[in-house]
Amino acid sequence: MADETDVPSIAVLGSINMDLVTTTERRPAPGETVLGTGFAMVPGGKGSNQAIAARRAGGAVRFLGAVGDDVFAAELRRALTDAAVDVERLRTVDGPSGVAAIVVDGGGENSIIVVGGANARMTELADADLAVLADADILLCQLEIPIDTVVAAARHARANGTTVLLNPSPARDLPAELWANVDVAVVNSGEAEQLGAALDPVPHVVVTRGADGATYRGPDGAEFTQPSPRVDVVDTTGAGDTFTGALAAAWHRGPAYALAWAGTAGALATTKLGASTSIPTEHEIRAALPAK
Template sequence: MARIAVVGSINLDLVTTTARRPEPGETVLGSGFETVPGGKGSNQAIAARRAGAEVDFVGAVGDDLFAAELRTALDDAGVGTARLRTVAGPSGVATIVVDASGENTIIVVGGANARMTELSQPDLATIAAADLLLCQLEIPIQTVLAAAHHARAHGTTVVLNPSPAQDLPPELWHAVDIAVVNEGEARRLGSALDPVPHVVTTRGGAGARYRGPEGEFDDPGVTVEVVDTTGAGDTFTGALAAHWHEGPRAALAWACAAGALATTKLGASASIPDAEEIERLLAQRN
């Protein structure tokens, strides 16, 4: 079982479903609404745990009404929350609109995540004790950089999902062992990814592509009936991290199956499959 430290964001997702997403200035009628714990860091932590890893989460919630629900979501999933701090102000939120085809539009307000500006000694100890560090870009970049440097200094493999895509300092790229990007992010980042030994590119329904010391290869993924794509990339990344110790090919197979299953239900964390579900889908594919 891999031991993973996730340093990242946790949000409450406010999810509205509608036949089609509105054009600028347009009002449309929705068909449903629910609140779902989310955030890229939290989603990936839960996905890694459900895929079989031992996971500790380093992050922040506010002192508002959303905080207890967010903490409970991690606890219920079996993710360690000893390093989940409470800060003054609102927790992070994401407003999500999902249309009838399952495509979504998302607005994220960082809240407590934006105040994750430093790592404590216990936070750093959690990173040093892990096999893998998993980070995203919904918390301050200096915190991600500090986490990556500490991981590199202590032999912890650094996995970065550079989303939302943005310009990053070269020293961060040189501290990353594995980058997980979608095709749009890969195009935007371009040569910035060159220093990263392992690059995994997700391709939606077409699976994923690997580039690294083992050469280049594709995993075709699996076909499912899509309900909501929210959180599918996070589920992919968490499952990939959980099974990276088995090698890139096995990890990509697990990740593609997990990501596909995540699109078959509404919501982010609520749609993340467990290891048994993933294994059944892999068995059917094989």
């Protein structure tokens, strides 16, 4: 396992989508049409975003996921390879890739509709996938692929001494077996409230609170709050994924350092438009890291 001087090995099992991002002064009410101010297609998906964030934040990352055989597939794959993420276990399946329709208003807040596409086809883990999980220092998962696959991955990772970090988003009721194999849970304040006591068995729980920073609860009763750096917010899309990926990359240095590192990365991600395009580099995070 990694120590402070090592580059942690991180396996990310999750979704990859093409984000269709529309900007507008305000988001429409039900049945209302408003004029947009811009449009962009940006590679995203919680799994892909977190993989890129973990790589840029200093981890060695291997991605396990699926794209379709449509026009988006090559660009989605290229987004990972351009970020130096290993995509040997990124499979191609019949049908469309995942897509997310995102509306960002003038205040930087967003609304998102996700269509799973190829991500829903991640129903089995091959022997080569299991070998990647067993070899990693950290397995990072979310909930935009089939739950049974996440459960199987967490079980295998834990059995092989790999730390399991789960971002249980979108929040939902989850099997007890999954919670039993999670070492670290990263949730936002809304997800924490929705999941409630389900988080109690998890040894390490990190709750992100936007501009108010993040809180940590550890297995020994330790608790602390990490403030967030103040920045000029342009777009919050992908900030949570950036936080989570950066947390995974710095987890081997302990919760206090990891939350400061991740909080800085997440704040920097809100200063640019888009998800994967807004993720800061290790150099940018270190330069903005609050002084101890």
